[in-house]
Amino acid sequence: MAAREYGQYDGVARALELVGERWALLIVRDLLVGPRRYGELAAGLPRIPSNILAARLKELQAAGVLRRAPRSRVVVYELTPYGRELEPLVLGLGAWGVKALGDPREDQIVTPDAMTISLRTAFRPQVAAELPATAYAARLGAAELLIRVDGPTLDVTGGSGPVDLAFTAGPGIHRLMTGELAPERAIATGVVEVLRGRGDLLDRFADTFHLAA
Structure with a gap:
């Protein structure tokens, strides 16, 4: 207790x-x-x-x-x-908290588990249902998340596999997911680095995963 x-x-x-x-x-x-x-x-x-x-x-x-x-x-x-x-409460709290997140500090990190929950929070199944199935690999430090979107279904796991777009990012990825930073600007400023695949698919990622700031 x-x-x-x-x-x-x-x-x-x-x-x-x-x-x-x-x-x-x-x-x-x-x-x-x-x-x-x-x-x-x-x-x-x-x-x-x-x-x-x-x-x-x-x-x-x-x-x-x-x-x-x-x-x-x-x-x-x-x-x-x-x-x-507690899951819907945690997701709702995350959606509420992102409104006051601000810019990341140098000492702040993004962990794979935190990013997984952020992705669940930001996922828009109604948007994803209208888009082709897409697989992403997000590298966060030494960890890599495999993000599979198939219609309104989201699956996030650790590890690697065949993907349409692989990218690396730090805490600033939240700015992409809130719409504060356009995908092309995120790439140009180094917030997101495309490792392999079609860079234009970052637009699809941003449409599929959106946090209301």
């Missing part, structure tokens, strides 16, 4: 008691992508102190939001069905 209590009999207050402590929702965000080992969670949240990560995992487990599960002789953390109910 989370240490903070608000002394109010209210659903919002209770929700904040369970997942409102610092780092808690970012842990949930990463677990919405998939089960993670302790070390993977720590790597995805490089600034979280180890004692805080351990405490949040314990609190979220006690709240029934996540559970420990054995997988191939290792223990992973995964969301419970109750915890997965």
